[in-house]
Amino acid sequence: MSPEARQEDLERHGLAEEPDGYLLSLRGFQAGMRAARALRDQGDEEAVRLLALDASDPLRWEYARCLQIEAFSRSGI
Structure with a gap:
């Protein structure tokens, strides 16, 4: 996959690649939710527990980030 296609795929999943890992955008959080x-x-019991948390809870954001990273990984990278 070309660097341009990879960047487009990251953006489609609401992710940005940083030196320390992936950052999740609001769009990515919404897709993860x-x-x-x-x-x-x-x-899925994990999803039930995490969706019960407040939207501002860092664990909920981390769960959405992990779901988006998994979706990005499955998309052909």
Whole structure:
């Protein structure tokens, strides 16, 4: 995958690559929360627990970031 295509894919998932890892944008958080709700609807207990947290809770943001990194990884990188 070209660097340009990789950057587009990162942006599509709401991620930015930094020296210390991936940063999650608000758009990425929203996409991660949609994925978490889908997991919750399938009975995923971790998603149930984390969706019960306040939206400003750092754990909820970290969960969304992990879901987006996983989705990005599956997209062909």
